[in-house]
Amino acid sequence: MNRRALLGLGLLSLLSGCATGPGAGTVLRIAQPADPRTLDPHKISDMPSMNALINVFDTLTTRGPDNRLAPGLALSWEAPDPYTWRFRLRPGVRFHNGEACDAVAVAFSVNRLLNPATKSPIVELRNVSAAVPLDELTVELRTSKPDPIIPAKVSLFGGVVVPPGYLAVAGDAGFARHPVGTGPFTFVDFQRDRRLRLRANPGYWAGPAGYRDLEFMPMPNTSSALAALQSDEVDMVTELSPDSALQITGYRGVSIRNYPAVPTSYVSLDTTDGPLSDVRVRRALNHAVDVPLLIKAVMDGKARELATLIPRESFGHDPAITPYTRDLDLAKRLLTEAGYPNGFDTTLTARTDSALLAEAISGLLARAGVRAAVRLLDIGTYTARLTSDNRRALGPMYLAKSTGWTLDGQSLVQSNVRHDRRQSRWNSPEADRLIDAEELGIAPEDRQRAFTELQRLLKDQAPFVFLFQSDSIYAMGDRAHWQPNAAGVLRMHSATVTA
């Protein structure tokens, strides 16, 4: 036995020589919870996929560090009429294979996305009927109804431009195996579940990245990803929750950074009948849920309180509208007025990954006498019920979280406010009118006015319990330096790596 144990130890130390692997130098290695699903940017609609592919491809517009819409492949854009968006393209841009990125390529890309044969899961361009090149550097997106935020929508998924010539030769499958874009990094290789390797594009139109290699590694288990960071196998771990960030706080060589971001949490209330149909009850719930306390206790301070649904960095947010005062006595008084002096029983449904938050909210509601039993569902079941035609499938109250990466208020309210939208559980002709005004009006001033009124109405009528917008949290090693914008997209061109 002893000899064998010694042999084992010897074997371990023998192997240890090659444990660190190729790490040093100018490579940036990023751990994400998942791989890109496919490398064809028109066939993905999830953030981990986009986070990797946004480094290979460019979009028509982009978001700068100040969160403002900035030129990408398009230098400027305008709406000559409410049904048309015209984009003027950046001259001289070429794909990694040398193909020109012109109006034909842009029109081809948008039309490819819209073609049902592409089976694209990207849904933002639902109002676009066709893309038409006008001249070499001008392209028009025609819409079936006015769509004021097309320029914001083409800052990610729907705005990706792919090479028509290369696709004609390689085919869809070949393109997904070896993607070619115009972006700051070129594709090197991809081993699913192991790593995606990219290399800096020396001819990038905005100048090459300051380091050579960029790698994305899928690490589904946060603890293992953080261990990999500590043993210098990755430089950065993304998408941390506040409690997993706490695990690693204080370790040498590793820093936890949180940045303002837009993922917005709220509780949807079924206002059709029962206690929740009474506005006094809904207001009472908003007074009872002490959001600053939730942020401190559950989110470790890494979130910001929100008055309604629209986060600060999004167009339409009105800072003049303030959150509910947190007042337990007032909550109890309102409940008594509504005829529930002893509270009532209800359920609060949540995804398993937000169990802590749901339990905390349930605890705060209990102080006001509202006994909300927490019901947890796995992500698949939760999503299926959320998008089912039965609007009550998730019960009277459910905890929801949306990321409006367009940074326009519309993304937060488009599917849960207007009475005919599938996640709406509130019927207010006034709200419907305001939604129509912001969705169909092109002029920014008119839209802002509609958003301001809508937020006032939302606060007053409380069809939701409003919570907070949570920060993006990253763990980084000593060598990596980078700062995200509010949409939290991993555009790594601006990162720097010290040797």
Place this chain on the structure above:
Amino acid sequence: MIPTIIRRILSAIVVLFCVATVAFVLVRLSGDPVKLMLPPDATAQQETTLRASLGLDRPLWTQYLDYLAGLPRLRFGDSLVYGQPVAEVLLARVPATAELAAAALALTLLIAVPAGTFAALHRGRAGDSGVMGAVLIGQSTPVFWIGILLILVFAVRLQWLPASGYGGLDHLVLPAVTLALYSVAVVARLLRSSLIDVLGSDYIRTATAKGLRTRTVVGVHALRNAALPVVTVVGLEIGSLLGGAILTEQVFSWPGIGRLTVEAIQNRDFPLVQGTVLFFAAIFVLVNLLVDLSYTVLDPRVRLT
């Protein structure tokens, strides 16, 4: 023996057909993949369009017949999520899983056979309880805990081995140890009791009476006879090493079939779930067949009839 093998193969095909049917039905009971592919703000119209272009709006029996027709040629359709043929996605993961399972199996036998033999020979004494207690700890400790513990000690603290990922032999050590620790107890305990039985039998007494050394008695006569039940269990363990590696693969970011299966189920990726379920079923059927055949080699008294 040859007709028996043919009969066994035919019955294996029937089993696989049943598994294929059950997988087809069950995965469809689990929900709608289109709901998970599209963001929650998709419209009903957009869902209908995508469902139609994926062919999921066709009548169930058409989908079933198409699926059955593809099976003999190993065509399972395209994965809904990855957009690649299922066989391609699946085969890309086989090496990693096979490597991990083989390493874990080798480690299991390397630890379990000496441990079980030692315990049987020292039956009822301190050595027996010590060894059996030690292997039980391995079995009763959750994989995700022992895995993380090994990572913290050997990767973070000592920096001897990589924390996770797939690559050279060094990447294999921690996941293989984690996975093997579970099977060691099963095999060692079975070998111990089987060996205790055999050691009490007449032919062992005869062998000892002949004046053979203990090493020969145990190594040649006892172990070989005690191996029969152990081989059965090891065969079954191969199945669970392949399939049960799910947690180990998660913890160590190991690119194997277990992780693929979990993701496929979470995404309701119908063709991929069907493919992986059939793959596991085929492995189990094959291993069982091999275990039966190995009996005839290990014990000439056993004849397949």
